Amino acid sequence: MDSGDEQGVPDSRGRKKRYHRHTPRQIQELESYALHTSLPLSRVLHDGALSRAQHDRADNCVLRAENDKIRCExxxxxxxxxxxxxxxxxxSPSSDDSYFDEQxxxxxxxxxxxxxxxxxxxxxxxxxxxxxxxPPVQPVSISSLDLSVGSYNNPGISPSLDLDLLLRNSSSSSSCAFQYSYPTAITELEKPLMVEMATNAMEEVIRVVQTDEPLWLKSGSEGRDILQLETYDRMFKRSGHQLKFPDTQIEASRDSAVVLMSSPTLVDMFMDANKWAELFPTIVYKARTIEVLASGMARSRSGSLVLMYEELQVLSPVVPTREFFFLRCCQQIEQGVWVVADVSVDYPRESHLAPSSTPRKLPSGCLIEEMADGYSKVTWVEHTEIEENNPIPVLFKDLVNSGVAFGAQRWLATLQRMCDRFACLTMAGLPARDLGVAPSPDGKRSMMKLAQRMVSNFCANIAASKDHKWITLSGSNDVGVRVTLHKSTDAGQPSGVLLSAATTIWLPASPERVFSFFKDERTRTQWDVLSNGNSVQEVAHIINGSHPGNCISLLRGLNSGQNTMLILQECCTDESGSVVVYSPIDVPAINVVMSGEDPSYIPLLPSGFTILPDGQRSSSLGSAVGGQGASSSSNPLRGSSGSLVTVAFQILMSSLPSAKLNLESVMTVNNLIATTVQQIKAALNCLD
Known part of the structure; x- marks a missing residue:
């Protein structure tokens, strides 16, 4: 039946009560039905309405259930x-309430x-x-890190351009600043690949560390380990990767040493990019954690997997740095034994962001074994594939091409020295040669932290990184005097425009002899042009390691007429090389340090020297490229026939950020370095 109109009247609660009005035809049919059934018309109307309501409720329940189902979906x-x-x-995609269409x-x-x-x-x-x-890979816990840093594009500068261009887009001199920008673009499809790469690298490092012959053979003269490339290729089913490019060189080295640091502390420092750079200031110019793929266990760091970036240097502005993007994983393979493994990855993938040279870390790393009394035994393997796109100066060819410059021996020698330094940082007491009052343990730690920042700043300022636009001023060889400018805004440096200048020379004297010459305050007048012939006196001395040459000194000039200025100096030496760094500092600042206060805001302007072996003795054994062995090192730096000495000055050219470099400043710093080099050669009887 066709239904009539529906209307409503308010009920007792104010809501409209709905009722149904039938049409005349419907009323006639109902009356006829009531006459035949002997039921009152009201009962017929009630039953009809009830039946209709029941059907409506059933339909509504079905529709409501269907609606709820659609809503849940x-x-x-x-x-x-x-x-x-x-x-x-x-x-994440942008929020949109509409459904995806087929397109x-x-x-x-x-x-x-x-x-x-x-x-x-x-x-x-x-x-x-x-x-x-x-194969299927088990899911790992992912913790992505935000990467919001500057720009990678940092092209070199032509020497023919005006030196004032060096000030454009220059950044702070902080060595810890990571100035390149890479989007975090590790996709869900790539992560399993990286997990498998890291797992394979871990297994390979364990085998390379623990296997001797026929994988590693001892050299007859120095007993160093030489990797047999053919054996390596067969063992790990490589297909002659060293022949991939005609100019590719394989550098492989293995060495072991005992260091004064607990294994869990070492592992923690290795897995943290900032601590990693702090542990190796003379090797690691900068380091950055790009993304954490697996955080691992909280205390042991076992199971950790991170994507890292690092830039490695030789302590000279003329040797190109090496940049690596690599996976670093850590695993505790048994009680008290850890393995840390590295392997390079192609990141970023865009060609215009890739570094100019293409060094690659083949599976490398170290085995760390816990020993008694807080010591650890570390066995280190470096295995790198180098395609040399940047020319290496003649002075450094033997050192770099031999594999010594970035080899395992250098890493371990530096690690031993730095572990000794950290141990001395926690020791109480100080020798009595001081400013009249022995500083407290807090004062000693403050002074050591200040000196460590000075050394790190010095090493960073002489790196041949893209961050520094070095320009050669003069020079009869392929090194010459190089200068670079940058604006300083760091709290730990004078504010203004800083001028860095450096040159590297070869001396026919052993690195040990050259280091002793620079370290001895009694011979300082023979090379320090700025001392005006005035001798200095050591008024404070802090032992900095097991080697007597590792120390921090506070020097005071005699008869200089500047009683308010002192010289803070740190000397560092190990088998891989030496560093002597110094900076002027005033008495009020030293008083702050001696009282144990935070030295972070004390400005320093470090200058100094780096002394490296020339590598000629180690290079006599040669390095195999596509042959039977790869360049290696166990202890190749002892007895080097000569030294590579880098002389570096850092000068506050102006306290005004808008200051420009003029010809007078260039001539002044050029003459300063030339005079210093001449006096060093004369004092060591090395004149041409």
């Missing part, structure tokens, strides 16, 4: 969309296919097989 889809990560950019799904499928093809290509490159053959 809608909520689930929206929640799923919130957690979707774009495979191309790694970001959007087709576009998304196309992007996913392209991403799969790209990752499959990466798998083929890294692992030697397509992604379809990869």
């Amino acid at each position: 809608n909520i689930a889809m929206r929640e799923a969309l919130k957690n979707v990560i774009c495979p191309s950019c790694g970001s 959007k799904l087709r576009m998304e499928n196309s992007r996913l296919k392209e991403e799969l093809d790209r990752v499959s290509s990466l798998a083929s490159r890294y692992l030697g097989r397509p992604i379809t053959q990869l």
